[in-house]
Amino acid sequence: MRILDAGAGTGRLAVRLSILGHRVRALDPSPRMLVLAQAHAAAAGPAVEERLTYAAGTIEGLRSQKGPCYDIAVAHHVLEYVPDPVAAVRALAASLRTGGHVSLVTANRLARPLRLASQGQGPEDVRASMEERRFRTELFGGWRTEYTPLELESFSSMAGLATVALRGVGVFANLQTGPDPAPEDEALWLQVELDAGRVPEYLGSASYIQCIARKPV
Numbered sequence: 328m329r330i331l332d333a334g335a336g337t338g339r340l341a342v343r344l345s346i347l348g349h350r351v352r353a354l355d356p357s358p359r360m361l362v363l364a365q366a367h368a369a370a371a372g373p374a375v376e377e378r379l380t381y382a383a384g385t386i387e388g389l390r391s392q393k394g395p396c397y398d399i400a401v402a403h404h405v406l407e408y409v410p411d412p413v414a415a416v417r418a419l420a421a422s423l424r425t426g427g428h429v430s431l432v433t434a435n436r437l438a439r440p441l442r443l444a445s446q447g448q449g450p451e452d453v454r455a456s457m458e459e460r461r462f463r464t465e466l467f468g469g470w471r472t473e474y475t476p477l478e479l480e481s482f483s484s485m486a487g488l489a490t491v492a493l494r495g496v497g498v499f500a501n502l503q504t505g506p507d508p509a510p511e512d513e514a515l516w517l518q519v520e521l522d523a524g525r526v527p528e529y530l531g532s533a534s535y536i537q538c539i540a541r542k543p544v
């Protein structure tokens with residue numbers, strides 16, 4: 328498949344997709360990230376490297392760079408940093424062939440107050456975090472905005488895409504206060520997370536949310 332990894336960062340996902348045999352274009356506005364992604368791909372071997380290409384630029388600038396050719400466009404942990412998420416998802420949709428899919432992953436704003444309360448923060452802090460949408464960060468432009476599951480889904484529907492799945496990612500991981508899971512339990516925890524992520528009632532408490540949507544025929 329032809330896959331666009333928009334906001335590819337260090338290329339973690341792009342390299343894994345390439346290892347699986349897909350042709351992947353890694354897009355990122357940061358030259359430093361693209362260098363890291365290239366180094367990561369080189370370490371994975373020539374066959375992986377051969378299936379990966381790179382482009383410097385933003386999601387919003389996509390339309391002018393490529394026609395509608397991708398089977399899948401992913402933007403994971405990126406919409407938090409773009410000024411206009413609907414415009415960004417529209418640009419991703421325009422890059423897809425008819426019937427292609429997007430996968431959007433963002434931090435879940437609803438999970439923040441739950442996390443603070445479980446860490447023992449007081450009611451003022453928990454209430455304040457229920458109302459905050461934008462947070463200061465050292466990274467990628469100074470601000471990050473977090474969204475709710477319904478907001479994320481609305482971005483893809485406003486971009487003309489049909490939702491295939493809206494799911495939670497990391498329902499339990501950030502609530503665990505004890506030691507890291509034992510290595511022999513990691514696969515079991517992964518399965519528990521995958522199962523919980525499919526339960527709509529857990530959407531509000533998952534650390535991240537994923538929306539998979541399809542470009543209609």
Ligand SMILES: C[S@@+](CC[C@H](N)C(=O)[O-])C[C@H]1O[C@@H](n2cnc3c(N)ncnc32)[C@H](O)[C@@H]1O
Nearest residue numbers: 334335336357360385386403404405408409467
């Ligand atoms: C938190 S990293 C996520 C990287 C990768 N997708 C991952 O899941 O590990 C956010 C990335 O988005 C990129 N970015 C920021 N604004 C962007 C934009 N407008 N268009 C595309 N990428 C953007 C940053 O340079 C950074 O590499």
